Amino acid sequence: MTGSETSPTFRLAYVPGVTPAKWVRIWNERLPDVPLALVQLPVAAAPDALREGTADAGVVRLPVDRTFFSAIPLYTETTVVVVPKDHLLTAVDEVSLADLADEVVLHPLDDVLGWEQPPGEAAFERPATTEDAVELVAANVGLLVVPQSLARLHHRRDLTYRPVADAPQSGVALVWPEETTTDLVDDFIGIVRGRTANSTRGRTRTPAEERSAQSADTRADGATARRRPTAGKTGGKTGRAPQKRGGSGGSRDGRGTPGGGGGKGGKGGKPRRRS
Known part of the structure; x- marks a missing residue:
């Protein structure tokens, strides 16, 4: 920089x-x-x-x-054509440059669209500004193709506009x-x-x-201090999970029964009956 x-x-x-x-x-x-x-x-x-x-x-x-x-x-920006409210083009939602071929289209000296060839028929003379061109549209002298923001800037109650699908854009x-x-x-x-x-x-x-x-730093430090645990609250715990104590041997065999040494088939509890 x-x-x-x-x-x-x-x-x-x-x-x-x-x-x-x-x-x-x-x-x-x-x-x-x-x-x-x-x-x-x-x-x-x-x-x-x-x-x-x-x-x-x-x-x-x-x-x-x-x-x-x-x-x-x-x-x-979207490009639009500014027309009187009673113009035939208001019957459609969108127009093309071909729709303007038989119309007088004003081309002000401060045009911003950079036409290679402006659409429609040329007016007798070019208006000095876009604002002047809008006044001429209101007087039914011709139509005007501009970026939508300029149509809004120079809005008049007796005029409206329609998007032009294939026109240059700004x-x-x-x-x-x-x-x-x-x-x-x-x-x-x-x-x-x-x-x-x-x-x-x-x-x-x-x-x-x-x-x-x-x-912002002060607020962040305060929030961190509120979240930080203290030694008194933890009670000195190490975090190790408590171990469960078993029965006599304190352990379980692989089958989950108390005691060790109870091999395969071993049963505990009820004694065998003497014959």
């Missing part, structure tokens, strides 16, 4: 559609002494912000330059400059990957982590 210096604030960039709230909550619980600042950026601006040091790490859309960035893929990843992997970046990686609070991966603990670890 390089860059052992700790920043007073951890700056996390994220792009539209991404919701890092769960990870932020865990960060605040685990590292209360280090504020986490969220930096929302357009998709195209996120890589440059990370290069320039505006943010320490980012939850962004793939692809990214893997010669400069380290990346941990997080999930891949992957989301945690990304940071490989040469500036600080302890705080490693902490956030641990949260994303589900590491426990006690997993420090060899780095120095923060004061809050040290207090938490000491408290």
